Amino acid sequence: MKSFSKALIVCACSAAMMCGCSNGVNNSNASAELYKRNVLAISWMENSAEYRALCYQAYNGAYEHIKASLKQKSSKPRAIILDLDETVINNIPAEASINSVIKDGQSFNDSWLSWESMARADAMPGAVEFLKKVDKLGVDIFYVSNRSCRNVEFTNKNLKALKFPFKNAVKCKDNTSNKKVRFDNVMEKYNVVAFLGDNATDFPINIYGVSGDDRNKLVDKNSNQFGVKYFVLPNPVYGEWYSQIDPNLLKQSHKKMVELVDKSVKHEPVLKEAISK
Template sequence: MKNMNRAMVVLACSVSFLCGCSSQVAKKGDQSVTELYQRNVLALSWMQNAAEYRALCYQAYNGAYDHIKSSLKQKTDKPRAIILDLDETVIDNIAAEATINAVAKDGKEFNDNWLAWESMASANAMPGAAEFLNKVDKLGVQIFYVSNRSCMNVDFTNKNLKSLKFPMKNTIKCKDNTSNKKARFDKILEKYNVVAFLGDNATDFPISIYGVSGLDRNKIVDKNSSQFGIKYFVLPNPVYGEWYSQIDPDLLKQSKKKMVELVDKSVKTDPALKEAISN
């Protein structure tokens, strides 16, 4: 899920400190930047290299497919459909994230480079994504891609998805005037029985979490716990997302030094073990 609205420009700028700071940035002597990079570089590597990451993708797609297939046994007055995000849900943009973050100097430069990368239409599919989508298509279930990619690049995104052999019977529901997907969800729900949602961010699901920050996000997910793995299927993405707000609602507006402090503070330790080690 890629948000590029004006409210997320700060994220585009600041995520370079959290994801892909280059050695050139580190040479400037900003130890805070170096420390933030070190905290996230393993997450980037995990998504690109770990067998466990691939296993989680297969697990989500297999679980979703079984649920979708089972839904065919139930009567419905509307045609069945699924709704899913694109980036880090069925297409992989982590290499692009790391590359752009390594060179972007500010939010505008990140955004410009990101849009240029979208126009290259060269993203790869996530493990098992094409197979999953084509099996769903063969069941006669409609597939709707609801993405916060820019509408100005929707033709390039279409080209990319076609090159990956993804079913393309419906137009991509790209970001319009808001990153909130609710209106786009509602429009699909008017005509279709949506039997599954897939995404990598909590806002990819119809649980009224858009704009919510802090621990209230956990409360909303807990309230909808019975639907995850049943109707809602989450793909792993520890690199970026609106979960940053759970560290601090204004995390990405802080100085780099303060960001380091807040990230460190967010990690819970075991007081009893700490005392035992000290003794």
């Protein structure tokens, strides 16, 4: 998933583990403060066995569901829809590189477009094997991504270099990050038996543009589909979840973002009082 216009260099789980007090933070070091809050999440994705295990878990669960769907009659050919970034290809080293040097007021998108054009992203653990098995089942694979259409030739080059099955053109971001129209175009002709993504907007649950606790409510409303037809890949580094910290988080200065991220971390007040004495 990639659909934001400014770096989301924040992570609530990292903020909870770093001291990161925002008192006295000024604009000159706010970018570094944000990166500090994100670095543990980045390290977890790059290094932990648990991250790899969750990737395998999602792909294995999706494959078993897809294979089981073949036993059901279908008037349309079967297909799956999946996101690209942090769903089957890994951009976290690029995220880390950009976020470690970007300054307040600089465009994250310019750096990201340069990264796309390099066609250097790696496959996520188990992704190639999973998609090759799906392809052997005769199920069509549609990559529905919010990568730029202007860079789609480089994205195609990247996917082919990684040996991903590549029959259908990538459905890249056109005039909106909302994937609904692209989903509908596929579902018109295909029986879509599974969706995979790292962001709630990668699933057809009408969550695009929704912020705050309403995002949680929509996921709860569709809870019976997750792990059944919808399969989520782990990504604590970036995503639409930032709107649950503040709907306008990415429009803020880095200094204000530091304050909002720190404020978003929930504490256990009784325990905090007890250990502070």
